[in-house]
Amino acid sequence: MDPRSMSNPWQEIRRLQREMEHFLGDFTPGWRWPLTGEYPPVNVTRDDKGITLEALCPGVDRQSFEITVVGDTATVRGERKAEPAVAEERYHRRERQLGAFTRSVCVDEGLDPDQTQATYTNGILRVWLARAPEAMPKKITIQS
Amino acid sequence: MATLATTTPASTQRDMAERATRTITPRVDIYENDKAYVLLADMPGVGSDGLDVVAEGDELVIRGRVNHSTTPPDYQEFELADYYRSFTLTEDLDTAGIAARLRDGVLRVEIPKSPRIQPKKIPVHAE
Numbered sequence: 001m002d003p004r005s006m007s008n009p010w011q012e013i014r015r016l017q018r019e020m021e022h023f024l025g026d027f028t029p030g031w032r033w034p035l036t037g038e039y040p041p042v043n044v045t046r047d048d049k050g051i052t053l054e055a056l057c058p059g060v061d062r063q064s065f066e067i068t069v070v071g072d073t074a075t076v077r078g079e080r081k082a083e084p085a086v087a088e089e090r091y092h093r094r095e096r097q098l099g100a101f102t103r104s105v106c107v108d109e110g111l112d113p114d115q116t117q118a119t120y121t122n123g124i125l126r127v128w129l130a131r132a133p134e135a136m137p138k139k140i141t142i143q144s
Numbered sequence: 145m146a147t148l149a150t151t152t153p154a155s156t157q158r159d160m161a162e163r164a165t166r167t168i169t170p171r172v173d174i175y176e177n178d179k180a181y182v183l184l185a186d187m188p189g190v191g192s193d194g195l196d197v198v199a200e201g202d203e204l205v206i207r208g209r210v211n212h213s214t215t216p217p218d219y220q221e222f223e224l225a226d227y228y229r230s231f232t233l234t235e236d237l238d239t240a241g242i243a244a245r246l247r248d249g250v251l252r253v254e255i256p257k258s259p260r261i262q263p264k265k266i267p268v269h270a271e
Contacts, residue, residue, distance in 0.1 A: 041221035056222045058188040058249030083184070086175050095171040096186055123188030123249015 039101045040076075040125075048137075050115075051107050051129040058123030064100075065120065067127055069113035074129055075104040110135035167228040170206070170251075178263050181237065181255045188249035189224045197244040197253060204231040204242070206251060236261045 040057035055076055064079040079100040107129065115130030170185040183204075187195070190208035198205045208227035233239060233255065241256040 042219075043217035043222060044219040045215065045217045054217070056188050058186045059184075060248065062248075083173075083175070083182070086177070090177065091173065091175045092181075093172060093174040096173050096184065097171075120248065122191050123186070 038103055039097065040103060042103065042105055044105065044107065046107075050131055051109065051111075053105055053107075053127040053129060055103065055125040055127070056123070057101070057125055059096075060120070060123075060125070062120060065118075065125070067116065067118055069111050069116050069129060072109055072111060073104055073106045074111070074116075074127060075102065076125065076127065077102045078125075166225050168225045169229050170208070170227045172229070176257075178257075180257055183231070183251075183253040183255070185227075185229065185251040185253070186249065187227045187246075187251050190227065190246065190249065190251075192246050195244075195246055195251065197242070197251070199233065199239040199242050202233050202235070204233050204239075204253070204255070205229075206231075206253070208251070 040055040042056075043054045045052045045054070053074055053076075057078060057080070060078040060080050064077070066077040068075045068077075077100070080096075080098045082098050110132035112130045112132045117128045119126050170187050172186075173184040175182050185206060187206075187208040189210035194209035194211075196205070196207040198207075206227070206229050210224040210226060212224060236258050238256040238258045242253060244251060244253045246252075
């Protein structure tokens with residue numbers, strides 16, 4: 001077994017799931033829901049300046065978004081509401097998940113909550129997280 | 145009765161070609177009201193310039209193209225891919241009147257019922 005898979009078994013299972021889907025074709029509707037059952041699925045990208053968290057959550061009521069940053073953890077809350085005034089019996093198909101969600105992501109680095117920025121475009125929430133000054137890489141000058 | 149079924153054997157061949165490049169089948173809700181069928185499809189990552197909604201004959205096809213990110217994330221739970229799904233339209237639907245709208249990654253397609261199957265209120269005259 002690949003030693004990397006031991007560090008994150010969920011990621012390994014997702015990789016296997018992707019391979020299975022590649023062979024079997026796409027017969028399941030929807031994107032790859034995380035097997036952890038957490039919603040929304042997130043991607044995390046790090047660069048020199050900070051950390052970008054992307055959450056796949058289409059159709060969320062913008063007013064319901066709430067983003068909080070405490071220590072090394074960012075939490076996203078939101079709600080996806082059903083179409084107003086449609087009786088249950090008028091639905092022919094219901095595949096989309098609705099309701100309120102909370103997702104916390106620990107990035108293992110101290111964050112500066114005041115510098116957090118967020119955008120919501122085409123159903124993808126992008127949260128830009130700044131490292132706390134003490135977590136920024138420091139250049140050490142070697143003294144002779 | 146009017147229905148909006150998913151996938152049709154007639155389009156299987158075209159489906160195969162479409163799927164040569166990997167696509168995601170978007171999750172949908174379908175409901176009806178007195179005047180129309182409404183289809184809601186989750187297509188996060190698709191902008192209005194990347195969206196195609198085509199009604200041809202008895203088939204409604206929705207396609208969405210996404211901009212693929214060039215840098216792979218450090219931690220990944222989702223991967224964007226183009227979307228594709230087709231539906232069979234029955235003749236009780238008015239395909240000329242189809243209207244589509246995309247908002248925050250959710251496509252909303254409204255397909256009017258043909259006037260002859262819309263419920264008609266019959267006035268009752270008291271004597």
